[in-house]
Amino acid sequence: MAALMFYQEPTALDKKKHIDLKLNRTSDYSFASGVNSVPLGGVEFFHASRDFPILFIKNEKGEYLPMAILSLKSDSHDLGDDWKEAYIPAFIRRYPFAMTSERVIMFDAKAPHFESDEGEALFEGEDKPTETLKQIVGFLEQIDLGFRRTEDFSKALGEKELFEPYNATVKFKNGEVKMNDLFCINEKKLHEALDKDELQEWFNKGWIAWCHAHLHSLSSMPEIIKRQRKTLEEPGQPEEAPAEETKAEETKA
Template identity: 45%
Template sequence: MATLLFYNEPAFLNREVHKTLKFKASVDYSFTEDVNSVPLTGIEFFEASRDMPVLFSKDDQGNFFPLALLSLMDAGHKHLGEAGSWSDSYIPAFIRRYPFALTDEGTVCFDQNASQFEGEEGEALFSDDGENTETLNNIIQFLNNYDQQHKNTLDYCKELKELDLLSPFNLQILLEKDKPLRLEGLFVIDEKKLNSIPEDKVKGWFDSGWLAWTYAHLHSLGALNRLVKRQKETL
């Protein structure tokens, strides 16, 4: 399971303990206000690339994972509008799945402190006889789809690492006079190395969709200009 960023009090969803729990969908994404990037799955690269750079980071074990860079700020971003609404840009699934998530064992968990569970209004997650409601089944389907895409993305990243296709992406941007902003610890796919991978790999990547993901990632680097413009407007 991807890290439980945003979840302040995660708990397993239990049909006995939470049989009266009501869920009220919300478009308030203010819980993201302190982050400047979030994990991304490969299938999202296409839509995200129009609005934000798709880059790669590396965890403590040396494994790579993709992320959507929301801003060039040390913390926070400028995609939030009034009442925590999201501006006219792509909302990563990592954000949209909140306040629910799946454990590695496939158990549904949720953030008990989330505003979506406050009050008596909302949709029931369990029927009177303890069965899943349509609302909960739809949530579980979304979580399962996300989990499968997350695993597929990790396989993609493992192959990038095995083929040594990722190179450090260090960028210096001058937002204000004498105040350069440096991006460090990020990685991009090296196009020269990409052009030299074996032909059988290219076919496999085409069939799996990984080749399209790769070019969507490279296309997304142009969205850095959008982030620079957005940040300069707030200075």
């Protein structure tokens, strides 16, 4: 599971200390405005593939991790604060809560979701969890399971040497953006690397479907270019830097 990148004050939820804590749900995702990619679970690939390219990064341990590429900007995206009409990854939707590998429920004590005395209580009676908290914990457990399954999937792809570098140059009128240090599945190798039993095993685990969803997602690159172009054309934005509409040049090493 990726680090708590949005959380200003990660705090372990304690039924004694936080008995009066109330949650105000919101569709404001401004807390994620400073990122251009987020981790993605394999079960999300199909939903996300319509809006974002799904590419793999390699961490300091040499592990491959799938990421939803939100933008070609270095530290932001063009989805606004409500992510209107775009898929919202579970990594975003779980905020302001998270669950550690030790299954400790965390929350961001500085999240605006807790700034009011009004909202949905998390505990009731003798410090018992409310239905709201039970639903939150269930969602976090589902996300945790999904990410662990995705780690197994990515590890298997790496062991089969099915990754290849993904290099792309996207040209704009005032310059270009180079995408490096990213990886995608080599479709030809995928079809050749698995024997009959492995193919059946991967199919049963849903991994074959995830592979195809990932490959399909690469055709979503024009979507993030389009969003960036639209943002640049909005009033108040620099007029000299709109993206060219069809100038994405993609190469794979």
